[in-house]
Amino acid sequence: MISVEEALERILAHVRVMYVEEKPILDALYQVAAEDIASGMDIPALDNTAMDGYAVRAADTAGASETTPVGLRVIGELAAGYVFDGEVRAGEAVRIMTGAPMPRGSDAVVPFEETDEPSGRGFGSFAKSRDTVGVLKAANAGANVRYAAEDVRRGQEIIPRGSVLHPARIGVLASLGKATVRVHRRPVVAILSTGDEVVPPGEPLSPGQLYDSNTYSVAAMVRASGGVPRRLGIARDTVEALTAKLREGLDADMLVTSAGVSRGDYDVVKDVLANEGEIDFWTVRMRPGKPLAFGAFTSGGRRVPHIGLPGNPVSSMVSFELFGRPAIYKMLGRDDWQRPRLRAIADEAIPNGDGRRVFARAIVSMRDGRHHAALTGPQGSGILTSMAQANALAVVPEDVPLVRAGDDVEVMLLD
Numbered sequence: 001m002i003s004v005e006e007a008l009e010r011i012l013a014h015v016r017v018m019y020v021e022e023k024p025i026l027d028a029l030y031q032v033a034a035e036d037i038a039s040g041m042d043i044p045a046l047d048n049t050a051m052d053g054y055a056v057r058a059a060d061t062a063g064a065s066e067t068t069p070v071g072l073r074v075i076g077e078l079a080a081g082y083v084f085d086g087e088v089r090a091g092e093a094v095r096i097m098t099g100a101p102m103p104r105g106s107d108a109v110v111p112f113e114e115t116d117e118p119s120g121r122g123f124g125s126f127a128k129s130r131d132t133v134g135v136l137k138a139a140n141a142g143a144n145v146r147y148a149a150e151d152v153r154r155g156q157e158i159i160p161r162g163s164v165l166h167p168a169r170i171g172v173l174a175s176l177g178k179a180t181v182r183v184h185r186r187p188v189v190a191i192l193s194t195g196d197e198v199v200p201p202g203e204p205l206s207p208g209q210l211y212d213s214n215t216y217s218v219a220a221m222v223r224a225s226g227g228v229p230r231r232l233g234i235a236r237d238t239v240e241a242l243t244a245k246l247r248e249g250l251d252a253d254m255l256v257t258s259a260g261v262s263r264g265d266y267d268v269v270k271d272v273l274a275n276e277g278e279i280d281f282w283t284v285r286m287r288p289g290k291p292l293a294f295g296a297f298t299s300g301g302r303r304v305p306h307i308g309l310p311g312n313p314v315s316s317m318v319s320f321e322l323f324g325r326p327a328i329y330k331m332l333g334r335d336d337w338q339r340p341r342l343r344a345i346a347d348e349a350i351p352n353g354d355g356r357r358v359f360a361r362a363i364v365s366m367r368d369g370r371h372h373a374a375l376t377g378p379q380g381s382g383i384l385t386s387m388a389q390a391n392a393l394a395v396v397p398e399d400v401p402l403v404r405a406g407d408d409v410e411v412m413l414l415d
């Protein structure tokens with residue numbers, strides 16, 4: 001038996017970072033920047049006002065107060081998006097709206113609240129009806145001014161290669177005026193279910209059959225990890241059926257099969273891959289998910305990495321979480337596949353009878369300032385609802401035969 005770490009290491013050694021594509025920034029959400037991205041401009045581009053109010057020369061407002069207002073002559077008004085073409089001279093002010101560039105000569109903005117103009121009056125009509133404003137509070141030079149380049153300098157590196165383009169970075173790209181971005185392509189993951197007993201949802205079920213949940217849960221995990229799932233359907237447990245279906249996945253970047261990797265008579269995945277590929281059968285020292293196949297399907301000059309997941313629905317999801325998701329992250333150019341981990345108090349015992357690493361489905365919650373982990377009921381590897389309730393996996397190391405209720409246990413948080 002190999003360890004979880006060794007299995008992951010071997011899998012990651014066989015997948016490569018995807019090639020680069022250029023695409024519209026919004027379509028690149030959660031993809032990874034394939035180049036260092038620098039700004040071609042200053043942001044803000046010009047000094048501008050952070051408040052609605054009056055652009056003034058700060059020196060003019062010295063000594064201003066409620067009882068000794070300073071009167072300034074209003075020489076114009078300015079909305080965001082326009083540039084004032086005059087100059088503010090001594091004793092003058094320009095009525096100005098948030099974001100508008102500072103008029104030449106001005107060096108501070110007095111907000112409406114600090115003048116004798118009550119705020120909230122309609123822009124235009126009120127101001128035009130008067131040609132002076134009373135300043136009720138002295139302003140320091142620079143007050144309420146946002147300076148050019150205070151956010152970003154021209155030439156500054158903003159998004160280093162390898163960054164995940166999360167929503168704020170998509171916004172930053174737009175603020176730099178970039179409509180497209182170069183990223184590592186999303187890997188296409190072909191997913192095939194095997195088994196004579198497996199039936200697609202939506203069809204009637206005969207005795208002895210069950211619905212295919214694995215290709216759906218795995219396809220959902222592929223998509224949630226940033227890959228593009230391609231479901232190939234269900235192959236019957238014959239070498240011919242399986243070979244034909246797998247060939248449909250040859251143009252994918254990775255191939256994932258469900259079931260057929262244990263030691264049963266009809267577990268034909270290994271036979272097919274022995275003919276058309278390379279395969280390693282592993283038993284991984286973990287529970288659930290001990291049997292795992294890994295290798296490559298090769299046909300017609302193509303070589304596609306292949307992960308053969310165990311058929312039991314929980315085993316299949318936990319194995320994909322531990323091995324498939326990191327592989328997709330690597331292909332995307334990400335190395336942050338490690339889930340957040342924390343220590344919690346086990347609310348009940350978690351046995352580990354045979355020295356494997358146990359990943360128990362758990363609900364982690366906060367009580368009295370501490371994290372607690374409760375199991376989601378029976379932990380059989382066929383009980384998919386135990387996975388559906390879990391927000392975490394409690395991890396029991398190989399050398400710990402029993403976590404008692406009240407003991408500390410490590411948990412890895414799921415989505």
Ligand code: AMP
Pocket residue numbers: 193194195197198210211212213214215258259260261262264267310311312313
């Ligand atoms: P196997 O690895 O083929 O021996 O399958 C192990 C268990 O997983 C059996 O109980 C199967 O019925 C079940 N199983 C196999 N494929 C699927 C699937 N696509 N969805 C849900 N359960 C499955």
Ligand code: MG
Pocket residue numbers: 194195196259260266267311
């Ligand atoms: Mg089977």
